[in-house]
Amino acid sequence: MGFEIINKLKKEKGITNAQLANMSGITLSTLDKITAGINTNPKLDTLQAICRALGCRLDDFDDTPEKIAPAYTAEALSIAKKYDALDEWGRDAVKGLVNIEYTRCTALESEEEQEDNCIYLPLSEQPASAGTGTYLGPEAFTPIKVISNEKTRRADFCVRVQGDSMEPIYFDGDIVMISKERPGYNGIGLVTLDGCGYIKRIGMGVLESENKKYAPIPLDESVVVNGRAVGILHPDWIIK
Numbered sequence: 001m002g003f004e005i006i007n008k009l010k011k012e013k014g015i016t017n018a019q020l021a022n023m024s025g026i027t028l029s030t031l032d033k034i035t036a037g038i039n040t041n042p043k044l045d046t047l048q049a050i051c052r053a054l055g056c057r058l059d060d061f062d063d064t065p066e067k068i069a070p071a072y073t074a075e076a077l078s079i080a081k082k083y084d085a086l087d088e089w090g091r092d093a094v095k096g097l098v099n100i101e102y103t104r105c106t107a108l109e110s111e112e113e114q115e116d117n118c119i120y121l122p123l124s125e126q127p128a129s130a131g132t133g134t135y136l137g138p139e140a141f142t143p144i145k146v147i148s149n150e151k152t153r154r155a156d157f158c159v160r161v162q163g164d165s166m167e168p169i170y171f172d173g174d175i176v177m178i179s180k181e182r183p184g185y186n187g188i189g190l191v192t193l194d195g196c197g198y199i200k201r202i203g204m205g206v207l208e209s210e211n212k213k214y215a216p217i218p219l220d221e222s223v224v225v226n227g228r229a230v231g232i233l234h235p236d237w238i239i240k
Helices: 002-013 017-024 028-035 044-054 074-084 088-116
Strands: 118-124 141-147 157-162 175-179 188-193 196-202 206-208 224-232
Touching: 002 028, 002 044, 017 028, 017 044, 028 044, 157 196, 175 188, 196 224
Parallel strands: 118 157
Antiparallel strands: 118 141, 157 175, 175 224, 188 196, 188 224, 196 206
């Protein structure tokens, strides 16, 4: 079976399903179903993506073309025989119904795959300043639905930038993804000071701006580092 070959190749290469998902672009949920033998008839482009990631060919999944071809159930074969006995009107009626139901079922499958390929990130309703500082309270976060990819999965929450002190890296209105990891020296992070939130670079004893018209802010014990900036949330990644 194909899933046994995939599992064998994964084991040989020391690859997990999560790693294979990143390598192939296939959702982790879909891969879990395939490798568990639940989805025994994956789409051709799905198999091709897995083959590219594992460095194998479709032919490796089975030895003969007959085994690669889908196996039809006895019920499907019975329906096919009856279809051949129908006249032109009967065949048109069957094809019309099959097309309608096929569209309905594949649409549901696509919606399920899209749902599997998304995550929810909390977005602060208050912006973080890239200027003189704005209040950033912990109570006002709204979950937003975004596409799951390598970058969004690194984030724990998001905050919108207000101001121009971090230009040209972050601009006013950008949504910045934040990881709860502490930024290292010279890294960019989200900090709070006197109840105000800032997106700043962590310098040697100071919080620095990219825009040099803003003076550094002293970094002392009153500054709380909330997390590390991991990139901008691209508008196309937000699912309405």
